[in-house]
Amino acid sequence: MCGIIAVIQKKGQVAPFLHQALKRLEYRGYDSVGITTISEDQLFTKKDKGKIDEVHKKLNLDNLPGSIGIGHTRWATHGIPSLYNSHPHFDCYEKIAVVHNGVIDNFLELRKKLLKKGHTFGSETDTEVIPHMIEDEMKSGSSLKEAIKNVTERIEGTYAIVAMSIHEPDKIICTRNGNPLVIGKKEGTSYVSSDIPAFLPMTNSMILLLDGEIATLTTDDVRIEKLSDGSVIERDTIKISWTASQAQKGGFPHFMLKEIHEQPDAIKQTLRIRPEMFVKAANTIQEANRVYFLAMGTSGHSAMAGRYMFASSSGIVPSFELASDFTDIMYDSISEDDCIIAITQSGETTDTITSVKYAKEHGAKIIAITNVVGSSITRIADHTIITQAGPEIGVAATKTLMVQLAALAQLSIHTGQITEFRTNEFLMRMRENLEEVPDKISNIIAIEEEKARRLARIYYNKPSFLFLGRGISISTAFEGALKLKEISYNHAEGYSAGESKHGPIALVEKGYPVIFVAPKDSTHGRIIGNVMEMKSRGAEIISVIEESDSDLLELSDHAFQIPSGIRHEFSPMAYVVPLQLFSYYMARRNGYDPDKPRNLAKSVTVL
Numbered sequence: 001m002c003g004i005i006a007v008i009q010k011k012g013q014v015a016p017f018l019h020q021a022l023k024r025l026e027y028r029g030y031d032s033v034g035i036t037t038i039s040e041d042q043l044f045t046k047k048d049k050g051k052i053d054e055v056h057k058k059l060n061l062d063n064l065p066g067s068i069g070i071g072h073t074r075w076a077t078h079g080i081p082s083l084y085n086s087h088p089h090f091d092c093y094e095k096i097a098v099v100h101n102g103v104i105d106n107f108l109e110l111r112k113k114l115l116k117k118g119h120t121f122g123s124e125t126d127t128e129v130i131p132h133m134i135e136d137e138m139k140s141g142s143s144l145k146e147a148i149k150n151v152t153e154r155i156e157g158t159y160a161i162v163a164m165s166i167h168e169p170d171k172i173i174c175t176r177n178g179n180p181l182v183i184g185k186k187e188g189t190s191y192v193s194s195d196i197p198a199f200l201p202m203t204n205s206m207i208l209l210l211d212g213e214i215a216t217l218t219t220d221d222v223r224i225e226k227l228s229d230g231s232v233i234e235r236d237t238i239k240i241s242w243t244a245s246q247a248q249k250g251g252f253p254h255f256m257l258k259e260i261h262e263q264p265d266a267i268k269q270t271l272r273i274r275p276e277m278f279v280k281a282a283n284t285i286q287e288a289n290r291v292y293f294l295a296m297g298t299s300g301h302s303a304m305a306g307r308y309m310f311a312s313s314s315g316i317v318p319s320f321e322l323a324s325d326f327t328d329i330m331y332d333s334i335s336e337d338d339c340i341i342a343i344t345q346s347g348e349t350t351d352t353i354t355s356v357k358y359a360k361e362h363g364a365k366i367i368a369i370t371n372v373v374g375s376s377i378t379r380i381a382d383h384t385i386i387t388q389a390g391p392e393i394g395v396a397a398t399k400t401l402m403v404q405l406a407a408l409a410q411l412s413i414h415t416g417q418i419t420e421f422r423t424n425e426f427l428m429r430m431r432e433n434l435e436e437v438p439d440k441i442s443n444i445i446a447i448e449e450e451k452a453r454r455l456a457r458i459y460y461n462k463p464s465f466l467f468l469g470r471g472i473s474i475s476t477a478f479e480g481a482l483k484l485k486e487i488s489y490n491h492a493e494g495y496s497a498g499e500s501k502h503g504p505i506a507l508v509e510k511g512y513p514v515i516f517v518a519p520k521d522s523t524h525g526r527i528i529g530n531v532m533e534m535k536s537r538g539a540e541i542i543s544v545i546e547e548s549d550s551d552l553l554e555l556s557d558h559a560f561q562i563p564s565g566i567r568h569e570f571s572p573m574a575y576v577v578p579l580q581l582f583s584y585y586m587a588r589r590n591g592y593d594p595d596k597p598r599n600l601a602k603s604v605t606v607l
């Protein structure tokens with residue numbers, strides 16, 4: 001997920017606008033930034049690693065000549081954050097400038113062909129193959145638009161591409177497949193961006209660009225054509241009523257709610273990770289004597305669920321230890337025969353980094369699952385799996401939990417292929433089931449969000465909650481309780497339902513809310529017993545159940561219903577969603593800002 005902006009106007013410098021537009025897109029990525037303009041048949045560029053303000057302070061992004069330009073703020077998916085990996089990228093002669101958002105799956109093959117033709121590359125990104133391919137096409141006589149059209153026929157993957165060239169300095173060309181681009185228009189000026197906030201202060205007149213379309217922007221005109229047959233598309237302008245702040249959140253009131261809604265897409269992107277990224281890690285796991293998950297907070301809840309995924313698909317049952325206490329429990333027994341799977345969305349959590357360094361010093365192999373390319377954990381790990389959630393702005397982890405579970409599911413299946421604990425048929429069915437999860441989550445959000453809002457109005461002032469689950473759902477119960485307490489400040493405890501009668505049930509009195517996470521898996525019969533125990537002591541039962549579960553529906557005061565057909569190993573991905581929504585609406589009903597909960601930071605970089 002990156003931020004793209006481009007503009008062409010009749011006169012005056014565009015650089016100051018591009019700089020401010022990138023600031024409004026910073027929530028889409030912030031590990032490097034760049035601007036290129038055209039003036040007097042030359043490209044002028046300022047770009048570097050770092051947040052926009054840091055790079056501006058160093059280079060002065062406003063000071064570039066020209067009334068046509070493109071800009072980009074990066075969220076790295078290939079190639080670490082650095083000057084040479086920052087966009088825009090160029091052809092060999094620096095006559096063509098390109099910015100891109102997405103993932104080009106076949107970039108290695110394209111890069112090899114270009115290198116054989118004598119092209120020289122300045123970065124390790126997938127993006128850089130695009131300007132070099134355009135260069136070849138234009139050398140053969142194509143216009144910039146025709147060149148880009150031909151290039152899109154040879155790249156595989158998702159992209160939003162915006163390009164300009166000193167050969168045709170009076171236009172910007174853009175096209176998309178799976179990643180967003182919107183066009184803005186006002187008298188004498190045309191804009192194109194990843195998202196509306198970039199140009200909203202300048203115009204609220206927007207034109208949608210759809211997948212498989214290519215647009216030519218000049219100062220006076222926007223021409224949209226179909227890539228497939230070149231036919232011209234007449235598309236009406238849409239008037240945007242949002243404020244710039246609302247637009248940054250996609251019209252949602254808070255980033256957290258936007259990020260809950262982004263979860264299906266984030267999973268889909270993570271399911272596109274190339275298999276070879278998992279195979280090496282899976283071999284390391286299979287060869288290890290002992291396997292430990294190390295993580296904190298929500299990432300620890302991913303680890304708790306990951307244990308069941310691995311147990312089911314590979315026969316390997318990793319341990320999970322809180323990273324903050326790992327060195328205390330190991331008494332230096334960790335060795336080169338052991339393997340650590342570190343889960344950390346930020347890649348910077350000091351507890352996790354410290355314990356991983358300790359394990360590495362003792363010779364253990366390190367696998368990292370993180371959402372941030374170039375983060376500290378990636379520089380320690382032997383193998384890194386980069387999840388594809390894009391930047392998560394809300395302090396409470398939602399979509400990053402989801403992509404961690406999606407990555408763990410894939411890693412466990414790849415490990416199962418090596419251990420042969422299951423048949424390939426079994427593992428294939430697991431993978432097929434996993435592919436169905438994103439759409440089921442979309443349904444859950446669509447159907448259950450209103451119920452979450454309604455229950456928040458009933459329970460917002462309850463001082464204490466129990467979240468209970470069995471088996472893999474213990475992780476979901478823990479996560480639901482964490483979400484509630486960290487953004488709505490109602491006390492909440494996640495517990496094993498089996499454990500609840502060994503103490504926590506003493507909390508229960510008439511009207512006490514107990515939330516059960518109860519998919520129809522092997523624990524279902526026992527969880528019914530737990531529900532009845534709580535109910536008989538006056539608890540109010542809120543349950544998250546499978547849609548066909550009439551037994552638990554009858555026993556519950558309120559129930560969130562989850563579509564059937566989700567394998568129990570992946571049930572946390574679906575069953576946690578109503579709890580995320582419930583905690584969000586509880587926080588709002590209590591008048592708190594879900595994006596900025598008190599006392600918390602997005603990344604805990606202290607021991």
Ligand code: AGP
Binds near residue numbers: 343345348352396602
């Ligand atoms: C989760 O909502 C919290 N923000 C927190 O528990 C977080 O999961 C924890 O600090 C771990 O962060 P990490 O994944 O970046 O390591």
